[in-house]
Amino acid sequence: MSSPTLYGLCGAVLVGLGLFGLIVHPQPLRKIVAFNLIGGGVFLLFGVVARRGAAAGFGGDPVPQALVITGLVVAFAATALAVALLLRLFHETGRATLRSDG
Amino acid sequence: MSLGLDVLTILAVCAGAFFFLAGTVGLLRFPDALCRLHALTKADNLGLGLIVLGLLFQVEGPFAALKLISVWLLTLLAGATVTQLIARTARPGGTPE
Amino acid sequence: MAFDTGLAVLVLGVAVWTITARDTFAAVVGFVAFGLLLALVWVRLAAPDVALTEAAIGSGVTGGLLLGAHTHLRRTETAAAGELPGAALRLAAAVLCAMVSAGLAAIVLLLPEPAPTLAPQVAANIATTGLGNPVTAVLMAYRAVDTLLETVVLLLALLGIWSLAPDRVWGGFPGPHHDADPQGVLTFAAQLLVPVGILVGVHIIWDGSVAPGGEFQAATILAAMWILAAMVGLVDAPPVSRRWLRILLVAGPAVFFAIGLAGFAMAGAFLAYPPPYAKLLILTIEIPLTLSIAATLALLVAGPPERAPQR
């Protein structure tokens, strides 16, 4: 059991955990935190693939690492937009749950 | 020569780790927020200082040493600032959190 | 190996706590700790660039954003607590997610151990890009179109946030007005920290072409410094309608597009760099790109316009 594989299993569990949090929590803010957890797990899997592809003098395959950096920035933009939408919904309706209407 | 440095590093890092442990125990055991803050910042800053000191012996160039020390100084600054802010809000007389 | 096991268990422990915590504040704080531990995992996976990004964006700015959001939403905490789904749904969700995790874990074990890799091709072609850091070479040369589109995604998210503003404050100042007492502790810390942060940011851009670093990490640090200064009231976000602000935001992608299109004439393809000037061109892209991304990240955290402009 090499250390990348260990982190790969850790990433797999994180994805499951995040998915559980996304489904179960009613508050959108908790859903956004859970979504970031899934993102962390998915990027960890990319990192494990990169580490296993270490060659030509690099500690890890630079291509998946670059993809993770791009993914992280996109995930942040998504979180920022979701939070802004949530706050605007709260200011408009005084409620912060999605189950307001059918 | 390097053996001596290694021994020093191990000693310093262990001392640092001990202080971190002390800080954490303080966090868990102390009754209210102010004591916990007190324990946490004192022990952790000292712990980090010792660990940085320990690592200084292993470092290969002056720039890396400066980086390590700057890490410690920045943590000191951040720790002190945040502690002040939390203490201000958590103070019985102060505005309740 | 023991350290890795310990770290993985710790990461999972914090993640479980983040999901199962009763109170949202505890979840957000747990998430920030989770992000920092994940940065440590990235160091163990020999990916310092990603560790920097995860620590800066993944847990730092995202954590700050979520904390800011929570302070607004604290009052809805009790109302939403009553809407937790019944035990049956929770059990079903738990079973589904356990299966997803188990499936993924099995796939991870099935994936080839020395994974097929593009590292040799990256190493072989890195000389023509004139860069030392392979990740920056992938981001700025081989897959430059992904990075370009991604900076446009950031700008689009910002425009999306600005579009949420009510019409009466359109073009106004984004975010609430912060003011801390000038002699306060935070102000002192900010005055000390901001210059150091800017220095570190510039170092990371400059160093990014050779050592771990790059425009996204540097931009995040610069944005963090701006947010700290804004929190203390040293600086205030300019009104959204200011032309120079929009030019600053668009400068990065615009320069990227310009040099990319110039690639048709100079090097025969979109986003191709003529080998002798590759490093120079990439640097001329990176500097405005970092400033644009720093401004975009800072305004993403500041939020939609809230204070009407003095028209």
Next chain:
Amino acid sequence: MANSATAGGFLLVLAIVLPVMGALLSLTLGGRHAERIALILMPVGLTVAVAIAAVVWRAHNVLQYFVGSWDPPLGVAFRADGLSAAMIVTAALLISGIGLFARAQFPAQGGAKARAPLVFWTLLLMVWGALNAVFIGGDLFNLYVALELLTFAAVPLVSLDGRAETFAAALRYLLFALLGSILYLLGTGLLYGAYGTLDIALLSGRIHAGPVAWAAVSLMTAGLLAKAALYPLHLWLPPAHAGAPAPASAILSGLVVKAPFFLVVRLWFDVMPGLPEHAAAQVLGGLGAAAIIFGSILALRQARLKLLIAYSTVAQIGYLFLMFPLAVRPETGHPWATAAWTGGVLQAVSHAFAKAAMFMAAGLIAEALGHDRIAGLAGIGRALPITVFAFGLGGLSLMGLPPSGGFVAKAMLLTAAVAENQWWWAVVVLAGGVLAGGYVFLVLARALADAGEPLTLLSTISRSRQAVVVVLALCAVLLGFVPLRPSELLQIGRPGLPIAVFR
């Protein structure tokens, strides 16, 4: 490795770069100029789209372009085959039509009222650039970034009016879309881990049936189905598409929902040619059939016109996914030679025009009456005859009555169902047509009913806006004259045929 910038390659780059740079320019110049920039770019973008289609048709082969002259797997490749050429031209035509229609609703102005026009025109251009990036992307991660660009351009359109319920709809849409993207990214990561490349052409050579490939494709398909709002993942679509302003609803239902469908087709027919099992395709077809039935039934029960049309979108998306069980493993010949392949794509194209026309007609009716309750539509047929006529033409295509694109698409799905002797899909197609007839006639009957005293309209609707709606509806009808056999354009550049590389 020298990558001579062929005329074709330059066009592909322009298809993405032009709209995005236009959007950046309109963001900089502000609300006063955003409309002018968009209107200037539309004819230019249309000519680029038609030029791409012409080059692909003349060469009768894939138009391939390596960005930065880096060959895959290192670099990113753009590929335009017959399918993407058809979708690019559809997108260009539809966005130009929507742009002409939206001029009255989002006039160029500065100052306080500049928010909606600036945001609409900038996002319109961004949606266009993102769609072109999705249609010609040749690399799975590049397609992920294009999908994100599309999502971030589409979500703010939902809450453009600033009404409270649209924020909840936009947030639900964003959460579904993000979950879809992250699942798609997870699948991409697994494919890279197993095969070391993300380029579609290289992957199709290296991929072989195995647990990793199944897991990756099923994750990516699940993610894309969430973004395409296929039943049961359709909950976010009706409030989002009904809440958006009329031109935005037209873009969302007509084009934005088609991009994830396009990627599922890329995934099943290009990344894994001939590998998907029949069982998996039956599941996808089953979901499509459920979408048709439940979408139509829910549409029948709606009280508001825009919600009815939104649920009709959920139903029509179901038709698109009927293509998979009929074309994945045909009895004879290649999948793309079957009638289902052309039928599915034609359904996507004709639905785009028809649904855009219906949403814009509903927008005009809502603007004229001040509400869009179906019960209160009486007399609108007399007040706005052209708009209701356009709505009827769009309905024609949804029901699949000749002469409309919908008819040809559904007829080809029927012939494919018979040819592949999977008769149950034929039953679903017919039932869907009957139900679609139900809700279209429901609206038309109310609209053409006599309202007793003449209707007083809140605002007069200019003829030019109604003319644009009719033209788009006519496009959906003109598609009805496409010959009833597998179209040649859509078969260009399929994996089976050798790729003459345009270096």
